[in-house]
Amino acid sequence: MGNDKDLKKKKKRSRSNEKSVELVVVANEAKQIQQQQQQQEKVIANEENQKPKQQQGNPNPKKKKKSQESYPFGNYKNYYGYRISNDMDEDPRLKVLNKEWFQGKDCLDIGCNSGIMTIHIANKFGCRSILGVDIDSSRVGDAQWHLRNFVRKQNHTKAGEKKSSGSKEESISLSNGEANTGSSGETKDLFQIVSFQKENFVHTRNLDDNRYDTILCLSVTKWIHLNWGDDGLITLFSKIWRLLNPGGIFIMEPQPWKSYEKNRRVSETTAMHHRTIVLRPEHFQEILLDKIGFRTVEDLTSSLSGVSKGFDRQILAFKK
The missing domain is CATH 3.40.50.150 (Vaccinia Virus protein VP39)
Structure with a gap:
């Protein structure tokens, strides 16, 4: 009887350990995905920064101003x-x-x-x-x-x-x-x-x-x-x-x-x-x-x- 109890305890511990391992794996996978996304965002940001800036004396300043307009609340004109x-x-x-x-x-x-x-x-x-x-x-x-x-x-x-x-x-x-x-x-x-x-x-x-x-x-x-x-x-x-x-x-x-x-x-x-x-x-x-x-x-x-x-x-x- 004592051996049976010991076996049951070992099985429970084993299942618990397996579940813990699964959670750790899922958490690590999620972390890796998040890190990949952050890395992609950094790459995109670096590419944007490396784009040649417009020279001074832009012949069409109105167009430049329009491109800088931002509507963070969806409050678009027209x-x-x-x-x-x-x-x-x-x-x-x-x-x-x-x-x-x-x-x-x-x-x-x-x-x-x-x-x-x-x-x-x-x-x-x-x-x-x-x-x-x-x-x-x-x-x-x-x-x-x-x-x-x-x-x-x-x-x-x-x-x-x-x-x-x-x-x-x-x-x-x-x-x-x-x-x-x-x-x-x-x-x-x-x-x-x-x-x-x-x-x-x-x-x-x-x-x-x-x-x-x-x-x-x-x-x-x-x-x-x-x-x-x-x-x-x-x-x-x-x-x-x-x-x-x-x-x-x-x-x-x-x-x-x-x-x-x-x-x-x-x-x-x-x-x-x-x-x-x-x-x-x-x-x-x-x-x-x-x-x-x-x-x-x-x-x-x-x-x-x-x-x-x-x-x-x-x-x-x-x-x-």
Whole structure:
């Protein structure tokens, strides 16, 4: 009997030792991969430093200045100019959004950039209110300009159109810078419906007392992720959950991981967080349903058509 016990103990120790060896091997392999990646980054950095610098007296200083512009938060100028093709009259994402998510509802657009999508949502679907927030005060200024310009253009449409039907009356009211707010038939000027303000959504507490029926976060998660890491991403999702009314809708257009790779070096901060990110975009749906608490998700991507190359991204609608 004593021999049997000794044999069992030896087997347990053996299995334990084997497991320890396996863990050490895995850890060493991971360390080797990380060292290889760091070495590759050093090689690339050295190659960049060895490139001949431009001579002084550059005949085209404007071009040089433009090449040095950096947008570490995705706060690109004229973003919609290259997102929407010249032969398109509106953003193709508008076609996959349900009117019932916006009509007569209070809405929030996180990372609104120059506000064009925000304005068109208000105009097309008749929000009761929609607030666009962006981290860049210049983009917020652009958004406010676009709103004034949009209403001004709409006000110059022909005022003599005949009001032969209810739908036509609604169309004319929209052309005069007004949007129908829903079942009551009340109309408001777009200036009363659409507003913009500068906010860092991850850190701000200015919105804590607000509640919304629909929240949009379109092509923004990557920039929050790269600038504030996994913690910033979870803060984003948790705050959206808190700000949504029961039954509210969260519409997300996440960028794929290859897009992270492309933009990881826009700043030291993004490069640092890129190396430490664990929660990849393919995990977002699971996190929002199983960890944050959303009840259902609908994939809108299959209905998306006419999207410019590079912007054919997944669009998901989560219900609280």
